[in-house]
Amino acid sequence: MATFFTLLACSFLAVATAGSFYQDFDITWGDKRANILNNGQLLTLSLDRVSGSGFQSKHEYLFGKIDMQLKLVAGNSAGTVTAYYLSSQGPTHDEIDFEFLGNLSGDPYTLHTNVFSQGKGNREQQFRLWFNPTKDFHTYSILWNPKHIIFSVDGIPIRDFKNFESGGVAFPKNQPMRIYSSLWDAEDWATRGGLVKTDWNKAPFTASYRNFTADACVWSSGASSCRSEKLKTRSSSNAAWLNQELDLTSQERMKWVQKNYMIYNYCTDLKRFPQGLPPECSIA
Ligand SMILES: *[C@@H]1O[C@H](CO)[C@@H](O)[C@H](O)[C@H]1NC(C)=O
Numbered sequence: 001m002a003t004f005f006t007l008l009a010c011s012f013l014a015v016a017t018a019g020s021f022y023q024d025f026d027i028t029w030g031d032k033r034a035n036i037l038n039n040g041q042l043l044t045l046s047l048d049r050v051s052g053s054g055f056q057s058k059h060e061y062l063f064g065k066i067d068m069q070l071k072l073v074a075g076n077s078a079g080t081v082t083a084y085y086l087s088s089q090g091p092t093h094d095e096i097d098f099e100f101l102g103n104l105s106g107d108p109y110t111l112h113t114n115v116f117s118q119g120k121g122n123r124e125q126q127f128r129l130w131f132n133p134t135k136d137f138h139t140y141s142i143l144w145n146p147k148h149i150i151f152s153v154d155g156i157p158i159r160d161f162k163n164f165e166s167g168g169v170a171f172p173k174n175q176p177m178r179i180y181s182s183l184w185d186a187e188d189w190a191t192r193g194g195l196v197k198t199d200w201n202k203a204p205f206t207a208s209y210r211n212f213t214a215d216a217c218v219w220s221s222g223a224s225s226c227r228s229e230k231l232k233t234r235s236s237s238n239a240a241w242l243n244q245e246l247d248l249t250s251q252e253r254m255k256w257v258q259k260n261y262m263i264y265n266y267c268t269d270l271k272r273f274p275q276g277l278p279p280e281c282s283i284a
């Protein structure tokens, strides 16, 4: 609770900075397989038989509206996984995940999402996309505030994980998280449950990132301050996102996605939860 009050007490002066991947991220593994290019405006990860690669944000955040544009591994990407997520540290960590599971050329990617709170996950929802995510950059966003975690794709909400502490479900709100991304091989399970293996003749596999934008509360030495970071300066904004929720139009759009593009929902998986669905499913 303390952190939340600290946060409310801080002033929401949004500072627009002209940043770059150099400024906001560190490449953490994969040697030369991860590269920052174009003056810090583009980041690429690659995967070959020897290793994948990854990066993480320099800052930790406690709440934010975080956008990134990704272009996924093209062609035969079966067996590859591009993970893009927020996570805190430790055994009772919180985590908010986007994972993109590759596929054979022409077969659709699976967008996998999950939310962990206090170390507990098992809240998977999976989607198809309504476009080819390897042709162009598309925007994948996480809005994380004290009441909601909203996943969006090109501004269209696909999932709204609501704070249901009143129903006894822990909600991520006390542990600052970093942004992480990695490209790695998961041929044992990623594509059609491991039936389709990675075609190493097509390596290296490459995913690209650009236009990182965060209106977020940056955590530093135990305190949080909200500001805006982005590759390109845009007019400064207030912290409206801290109280944001889906309006009726957005809820309708989310319903459209869930009706037409959702391929797995833990909240309807009675086989998996024979003792009863998780409590938050009652309000989903
Ligand atoms: C790959 O394509 C097949 C055939 O359309 C589909 O069943 C599968 O769910 C797709 N995605 C993954 C990650 O396997």
Ligand SMILES: *[C@@H]1O[C@H](CO)[C@@H](O)[C@H](O)[C@H]1NC(C)=O
Pocket: 067, 139, 211, 213
């Ligand atoms: C960069 O991201 C911001 C925030 O998501 C968006 O408004 C802007 O249109 C993006 N720029 C490009 C070139 O896509």
